[in-house]
Amino acid sequence: MAERAKLEELVRLQGERVRGLKQQKASTEQIEEEVAKLLKLKAQLGPDESKQKFVLKTPKGTRDYSPRQMAVREKVFDVIICCFKRHGAEVIDTPVFELKETLTGKYGEDSKLIYDLKDQGGELLSLRYDLTVPFARYLAMNKLTNIKRYHIAKVYRRDNPAMTRGRYREFYQCDFDIAGQFDPMIPDAECLKIMCEILSSLQIGDFLVKVNDRRILDGMFAICGVPDDKFRTICSSVDKLDKVSWEEVKNEMVGEKGLAPEVADRIGDYVQQHGGVSLVEQLLQDPKLSQSKQALEGLGDLKLLFEYLNLFGIADKISFDLSLARGLDYYTGVIYEAVLLQTPTQPGEEPLGVGSIAAGGRYDGLVGMFDPKGRKVPCVGLSIGVERIFSIVEQRLEALEEKVRTTETQVLVASAQKKLLEERLKLVSELWDAGIKVDVRREDLVEEIRRRTSQPLCIC
Numbered sequence: 001m002a003e004r005a006k007l008e009e010l011v012r013l014q015g016e017r018v019r020g021l022k023q024q025k026a027s028t029e030q031i032e033e034e035v036a037k038l039l040k041l042k043a044q045l046g047p048d049e050s051k052q053k054f055v056l057k058t059p060k061g062t063r064d065y066s067p068r069q070m071a072v073r074e075k076v077f078d079v080i081i082c083c084f085k086r087h088g089a090e091v092i093d094t095p096v097f098e099l100k101e102t103l104t105g106k107y108g109e110d111s112k113l114i115y116d117l118k119d120q121g122g123e124l125l126s127l128r129y130d131l132t133v134p135f136a137r138y139l140a141m142n143k144l145t146n147i148k149r150y151h152i153a154k155v156y157r158r159d160n161p162a163m164t165r166g167r168y169r170e171f172y173q174c175d176f177d178i179a180g181q182f183d184p185m186i187p188d189a190e191c192l193k194i195m196c197e198i199l200s201s202l203q204i205g206d207f208l209v210k211v212n213d214r215r216i217l218d219g220m221f222a223i224c225g226v227p228d229d230k231f232r233t234i235c236s237s238v239d240k241l242d243k244v245s246w247e248e249v250k251n252e253m254v255g256e257k258g259l260a261p262e263v264a265d266r267i268g269d270y271v272q273q274h275g276g277v278s279l280v281e282q283l284l285q286d287p288k289l290s291q292s293k294q295a296l297e298g299l300g301d302l303k304l305l306f307e308y309l310n311l312f313g314i315a316d317k318i319s320f321d322l323s324l325a326r327g328l329d330y331y332t333g334v335i336y337e338a339v340l341l342q343t344p345t346q347p348g349e350e351p352l353g354v355g356s357i358a359a360g361g362r363y364d365g366l367v368g369m370f371d372p373k374g375r376k377v378p379c380v381g382l383s384i385g386v387e388r389i390f391s392i393v394e395q396r397l398e399a400l401e402e403k404v405r406t407t408e409t410q411v412l413v414a415s416a417q418k419k420l421l422e423e424r425l426k427l428v429s430e431l432w433d434a435g436i437k438v439d440v441r442r443e444d445l446v447e448e449i450r451r452r453t454s455q456p457l458c459i460c
Helices: 002-023 028-045 067-086 108-113 132-141 186-202 214-224 228-242 246-256 261-271 277-284 293-312 386-400 418-433 445-452
Strands: 097-099 125-127 147-156 170-179 207-213 318-321 334-342 352-362 379-384 411-413 438-440
Touching: 002 028, 067 147, 067 170, 067 186, 067 386, 097 132, 108 228, 132 147, 132 170, 132 379, 170 186, 170 386, 186 207, 186 293, 186 334, 186 352, 186 379, 207 214, 207 293, 214 228, 214 261, 214 293, 228 246, 228 261, 246 261, 277 293, 277 318, 293 318, 293 334, 352 386, 411 418, 418 438
Parallel strands: 207 318, 411 438
Antiparallel strands: 097 125, 147 170, 170 379, 207 334, 334 352, 352 379
16 A cells, blocks of 8 residues: 555655646657656556445446346236237247347448447447347348247347337337238238237327338438438438428538528428328329339329228228338338327317337338348338336336336245144145146245235135
8 A cells, every 4th residue: 555655645746747848848759758757657556445335237328127127028028919810910039139230231320220249350240229130130140031930138229218208228029021922012001000909008198100201201201402421311300200200300400411591491381291091092183202213103002902991990080190110221111100299288189209119110121131142021010119018017007106017926835823834734745736826935925925815825
């Protein structure tokens, strides 16, 4: 300790000497020489381990789950998995990390949010950003052209999370996808049906599913005069319209992305429209938009989609919204996003979307990016944002002061007499062997019964 104190004093004195030379405006060479001496002394001193304080916490954007929170999460998963299985899906799993080149170039401006793993002298790896790109890689590797699958797993994004709103850096996604050749728009309609079934079953509030088509967006940008090389970046700006005003989006497109103001105004005339199948029919007659072949294809498919949605009884939950632009580069056709609706505070007001809880779309070209021969496999899917749903369900249970059971114990074996331990253990063993969920405790019986009275247990 005495030696360290001596070094600390030398560091202090040398620091004062450096500051004095700077104040005197000494020569650069002299200052650099003294700074080098200071750094050498600091290196000898090293860190003071006694002063270091280790803060015990989870990394930013992550969380632990208590038994109560896990019970809530499992209930949400059960609802989702039950729906996926009801629609005939098989389950798969993929590695939590992929080759970096597998993920590169698939997410547009969001690629910067991918977590790269430190190179250990082998392959360059990244944590998966979503479950869709690994699924496409899986199809290409295994030469699969037809499958209906679901996958529930964690994904990772180097984002600035807002954990109070259910946004994290590590979080679960619940994905359902249909790959293969089918009649037009039937798989797309089924995905929307599944989304509505799950959100209705979870009873988290009123919701609206916005739909659009990537071909309509691209056709709209073309006839409005957006340069080809700016399609994706302008798309990401338009996608912010559910969070900020049109004026802010326009300022970003013009000020930051170099779009001409008159082009931005033409885009604004379209992207502020939303409605049902009547809007689709109206745009099919639009003299400018009808000049775009891909826009007409997209509108034709949306019209067919609404016919199927009517048959499925969910058309009232769907809104054609031209501002929906989903920033991911791999979408090629119909895109959709479900938002929770906030109850209007004034009569006559429209419900407001308060956050995305599910999304998806068609990505017919993604598998071909991994296939050596470029063979395409038509795919469409959806992803449920369960972290936000967990937050909503937790808040609802707390508000209702609802008790959540954290175990599945059917029988609690206890005794008021401590001498009956062997008899209790024999009974517990017989019940376990019979497949009954049993717990045995050494706690005071009266206290145990008091703690368990809210649960449907048999006390023996």
